[in-house]
Amino acid sequence: MARGVLFDSTLCVGCRECEGACAKRWNQPYDESIARTEKISYRKLTTIQTKGENFVRRMCMHCVDPACASVCPVGALEKTKLGPVVYHEDRCMGCRYCMVACPFNVPSYTWNEPLPKVKKCDMCFERQSAGKQTACAEACPTGATLLGERDELIAEAKKRLAEKPAEYHPKVYGIEEVGGTSVLFLSKVPFEQLGLRTDLPRHALPQNTWAVLSHVPDVAAVGSVLLGGVYWITHRREAVARAEAKGGAR
């Protein structure tokens, strides 16, 4: 029961309606020069990138087990049951670990604000909670951006691959990458040609950390006993020596 987005690059005509709708949803300015900057930033939370004859959309991938939410020391980023990864600005202290940890380099920071914050796509959490579509999916005139249940979107993507094998690179991006993402891609060309990283681990990244972090209580317990024991042994030796010296004198 988690929502997701299927972006089909073969249907995208690069009209950038999604960009404009996204800017409007965030009350941000949007003009020609912003449109031309094909980079995710604090003022552009989604972007269309031109890759040769193809267009690709970049946005937060809303990982199934997101690195950003796992590393945040104050829980300012949260993977909701609904699917979107949302940001609680009132918790954030600005350590920017989320930005360093994100395998897709998605979160942006408002570096020049006196009280800076993280900016990222939240898959229109509020709109979706109210039963509405995301702004981008609603705005897309070709159906390149499709909103739905992640499971159903995966089924739909596989159906498209099976029906028109000639038009697609035979893979769905986002099923396995970093343990799965809620945003999925279909493309005519191999994904690297769209600038998507294909060398990513196939497991959820928070597992790397948890493998170590889960042992912290054990280390603390065993270490305390060990060091306490070392103290006892080293100082006991002294006490015995002192007692023996006394006994000898008597």
Added chain:
Amino acid sequence: MIDRLKKLTFWQWVFAAVMAAGAYATFVRFFYGLGASTNLNDQFPWGIWVGFDVLCGVALAAGGFTLAAAVHLFNIKRYKPIARPAILTAYLGYLLVVVALMFDLGRPYRIWHPMIMWNPRSVMFEVGWCVTLYTTVLTLEFLPLVLERLRLRTPLKWMHSMMVPLVIAGCILSTLHQSSLGSVYLIMEGKLHALWYTSMLPVMFFASAVCVGLAMTIFEGWHSAKAFGRPLELPLMQGLARVLAVAVSTYLTLRFLDLLHRGALPLLSEPSTETYLFMLEILLLALPALLLFRAHVRANPKALYACAVMVVFGVVTNRLNVSVTGMERAAGVSYLPRWTEVAVTLAIVAAAFAIFRLAARHLPVFEDSEHEEEETPAPALAPYEHAAAQGD
């Protein structure tokens, strides 16, 4: 006034200049924000305030727990005279790490948030807690110096009865967060360059922290001797140097085996910035380790000092390699700190030196051993002795 200015030494001028630059940089940071005061951006969100001030600051403070464990737990009494300066360095180190964090955090006034807003899956959360608790432990370990100075004997007695559990807690907390600073980078699989990315990162960070802790103890022993006209405790330093040589060799063996098992060694044939800086890091550690195995090097105070400095720079290079060099390729940008970042860092380091000097002058940091000779029976003036007696 002019006469007083004329009396300032070269280093006092340098200190004043560094502090002035630091003050201006602080103004820029807090009035114009991170964007104006750093070269950080969305592609490269962590710079030298994290890579040097925090990662190196914590590592360089590792002498505190290493020496505290050696003296109070392993009962190696001869190192006692240098345990206090090491604990003082550690205490200063951690306080300055917190100061550095106040610069780096986007919203420094929320630094206390991890105390109430928990996320136990986050390494940063664990580091935050460990550093907070350990700074508290260090405050308590440092307190006897102040109490002695003020001749407050009753609270001093309480402190002594707490010393052993405190030292054990300090060692555990240090072990945990020294290694956890390595664990911070475990999530960056595929981002951090393969010369540094390994699932062994926490072990590597812990082992190298012990090395640099020992090296810093020699470093500050040498400087204190010079500054206060005391003779260098050469036999002690030689003993430390032997331990240092073994510690660095162990660490380098670990590093080599890890690279070998991961099949990362062939990367070194690639002529890249990463390769060169990796080589530099290893050289700065391997050379002093080899030298320190020779008795005549250890017997020469200057050579000993040079070796300790090399180890310090070796570990600093390692931390910067992990946090900057190793991250650049994946980020697709190159990062050089802005002058304001450097100015703040230098000012923090200069402040550390100045405060250490002040403390060493006005608190019984180095007097421990002397007092003992004169007044061994008075437990109030021979701290730690009492704690030792309690455990018998």
